[in-house]
Amino acid sequence: MDITSRSLISLEGLDRNDILGLLRQAFTFEAQPNSKILDGKVVATLFFEPSTRTRLSFETAVNRLGGKVIGFSDAATTSSSKGETLKDTIMMVSNYADLIIMRHYLEGAAKYASEVSPVPIINAGDGANQHPSQTMLDLYSMLKTQGRLDNLEILLVGDLKYGRTVHSMLTAMRFFNPTFHFISPEELKMPAEYKEFCRENHIGFTEHSDFNEKVIANADIIYMTRVQRERFTDLMEYERVKDSFILHNDMLANTKPNLRILHPLPRVNEISQDVDSNPKAYYFQQAKNGLFVREALICNALNLL
Amino acid sequence: MEKKNKSEQLVAAIENGTVIDHIPSDKVFDVVNLLGLTSIATPITIGANLSSHKMGSKGIIKIADRYFSEEECSKLSVIAPNIVLNIIRSYEVIEKKAIPMPDEIKGIVRCCNPMCITNHEPMQTVFHVVDKSSGTLRCRYCGKDIPKNEVKLF
DSSP: OOGGGGOBOOSTTOOHHHHHHHHHHHHHHHHOOOOSTTTTOEEEEEESSOOHHHHHHHHHHHHHTTOEEEEESOGGGSGGGGTOOHHHHHHHHHTTOSEEEEEESSBTHHHHHHHHOSSOEEEEEETTSOOHHHHHHHHHHHHHHHSOSTTOEEEEESOTTTOHHHHHHHHHHTTSOOEEEEEOOGGGOOOHHHHHHHHHTTOEEEEESOOSHHHHTTOSEEEEOOOOGGGOSOHHHHHHHTTTTOBOGGGGTTSOTTOEEEOOSOOSSSBOGGGTTSTTBOHHHHHHHHHHHHHHHHHHHTTOO | OHHHHHHHHHSOOOSSEEEEEEEEGGGHHHHHHHTTGGGOOSOEEEEEEEEETTTEEEEEEEEETOOOOHHHHHHHHHHOTTOEEEEEETTEEEEEEEOOOOSEEESSEEOSOTTBGGGTSSOOOEEEEEETTTTEEEETTTOOEEOGGGOEEO
C-alpha cells in the first residue's frame, strides 16, 4: 500500500463503511485503551496554532499505545517563525517521525503537507477548513449513545456559519439519512452552499430562528456551538441574540429519554452550568471519546489495523 | 453575410500566425495581457466591439508568425471559455481550435481566500473546474469556490 495515501486530511474521501470501520476500531480501543501497538514508533505533533484539547488528546493516544511523541505546541519557538516554509518543516520532521499530526492556522496546510511528506499526515485542524478527528469523535459519541447513526434527528445550534464542526458533520452524516434542524441567529445561519449540499444528498433539514422547548422536543442529539461576539458585524445584533441560544436545564423536561447533548468544547455560556448534572449532558464524555477515536485514526494512518 | 464580410475587412488578413476569435468584447485586453502580446515584436491587429451573430459584440486578435502552446491556451479558457483559435498558414485556416475548459487549472489562478496555504507558501495553485458552464473553480487546498467573475490571475 502507498503509505502517503493513509493520510487523513478530511472526511470527504471516506464512505459509510470506512467511517463505520474506524468507529468499530475506536470501540475496541475503548475496551482496551492501553497497548504496545506503537512500540518503536515516533509520532510528531506539530501545532503551528495552539490547541490544548486536541493536542493532549492525540499525545495521550500515542502514549497509551506505547509510542513516543516529538513536536511543538507553539510555532513561535520553531523555524517557521524565522520564515521557514511549511514544506521544509515537514520534510525535516519526516526524517525523524513515522507519522505527523498537525494543526495549522492556514486552510489547506494539511493537504499540502500530505502531498510533500513521505510519511502520513493527520489533520488536527487547518484554520476554518477541516477538523476530521473532531467529527469522528462526534459521530462516535452519537453511535455510542444512540446505538445507531441511521435516521437520527439532530439539532445544530449556534454558529452555523463559521463553525467547521457542524459543516463537517453534514458531510460525514450524508450516508446515514439524518434529519437536521439548523437553529441560529440570522447573521450566523447555515451558508447556502451547505444547504445545497443537503438538498443534493437528500438530507432533510429545517431552519429555525428560535431555540425553545418546542424545537428540541423530538431531538435525538442537540449539538451546541459557541456564538462568538467577534463573528458579528453588528454588535447591537449580538447583544440582542447572545442569550437566545443558551440551553437551560428546564428546557430539557419534555425531551426524549435518549436525547444527548453534545458540544465540541470549549464552552462559554451557551450551555448553563445546571445542565451539567442532567444525565442527558454528554459533552465531557464526548471529549473523552476523542482519545479512543484518535487511537483508531493513528493506527489506521500507520497501517496497523 | 454582408455584415460578416464588412467586419472581416476591418482587420487585415495574416499570412501565418494565429487569429483569436470570439473574444467577449470586455475581455480583449485581458487576452492581450494574458498572452503577453505587449512584448511580441511581430505584427498584431486588435479588433474590439465588432458585431457578431453569436455574441452580439466580440473581439478579435490577429498575431502574425506566432502560435500558442496548450498551457497558454488553457489560460485563456479561464477568462473567456468560448474563444476560438484559428491557426493560419499561407493565408489559409488550417485548424480551428476551441479551448475547452480543462478539468484542472494549475498555476495561473490565484486563490481569493487570504487564509489559503497557496497564498503563503512558494507552491503551485491547483483548481478543479466544478462547473464548466459557469466557469466556477474550487481550490484544491482550501476548498473555496471562485466564481468566474472573481478569478484573478498571477
